[in-house]
Amino acid sequence: MSGFLKIAIRNLLKGPVTDPYPFGKTFIPEKLRGKLKVDASICTACGTCQEVCPSGAIYIKKENDVYVHTTWYNTCCFCGNCEFFCPTGAIKLTNDFHTANTKEEKFKFVTIAAISEKECPVCGNKFVPATLPLIEKSYPHINDEIKNLMKLCPECRKKAAFERLYQ
Ligand code: SF4
Ligand code: SF4
Known part of the structure; x- marks a missing residue:
């Protein structure tokens, strides 16, 4: 049997070796x-x-x-x-x-x-809040006081933190 025939028969028996993409699934790294x-x-x-x-x-x-x-x-x-x-x-x-x-x-x-944007519960200014779930994930032990601070706009947060520091 010639080499060509051997390869042709082997390929016919094995079927296609490439993916049928785009008609079927393909491997995506x-x-x-x-x-x-x-x-x-x-x-x-x-x-x-x-x-x-x-x-x-x-x-x-x-x-x-x-x-x-x-x-x-x-x-x-x-x-x-x-x-x-x-x-x-x-x-x-x-x-x-x-x-x-x-x-x-x-x-x-x-x-x-x-x-x-959300409304700041203190001054009513609009702002995009900090992503509390992410902060909680990184710092699981933060207390409710910090969590409440994170709900304020940056200005009110600074003010509240300053007051808390020097009260
Ligand atoms: S920075 Fe992001 S959006 Fe810009 S070219 Fe790179 S991957 Fe694309
Ligand atoms: S860097 Fe991240 S958080 Fe900032 S605007 Fe782009 S996607 Fe949003």
């Missing part, structure tokens, strides 16, 4: 850098990700009481800077690589997160 996701519940709209993004892919705009956090896949180079520098862990790269798009879809290829 866990650490592949793909689309970003933003967890609005822990994002403080601090703007760090926008500052450190080398390709200008992140834009945060305030609309009334809401910060709109937009990420454009067309310009993102998946460097991971935003994830690395985010102080709360709100922005993460996923391994979803489906970023190809038509020219017409260009401006639809975004991830949008809305971060709402």
Whole structure:
């Protein structure tokens, strides 16, 4: 039997060795850098990700009481800077690589997160609260006094902490 025939029979018996993608599943490495996701519940709209993004892919705009956090896949180079520098862990790269798009879809290829402002219980000013669950995770022994302070706007928090220090 010729070498060619042997290979042809072996391949026929073994079946395809490549993934049937896009008609079936394929292997996606866990650490592949793909689309970003933003967890609005822990994002403080601090703007760090926008500052450190080398390709200008992140834009945060305030609309009334809401910060709109937009990420454009067309310009993102998946460097991971935003994830690395985010102080709360709100922005993460996923391994979803489906970023190809038509020219017409260009401006639809975004991830949008809305971060709402809250009213300070003391002065009534609007602000984006600190992410208490994250603080509790890092410092599980903080007491109720500190937890209540974290619910105030930065100005009232400073004032209350100062008064507490010198009372
Ligand atoms: S995703 Fe992170 S770095 Fe970006 S605005 Fe939100 S908290 Fe700040
Ligand atoms: S991964 Fe890099 S390029 Fe993409 S949004 Fe984050 S900082 Fe910008």
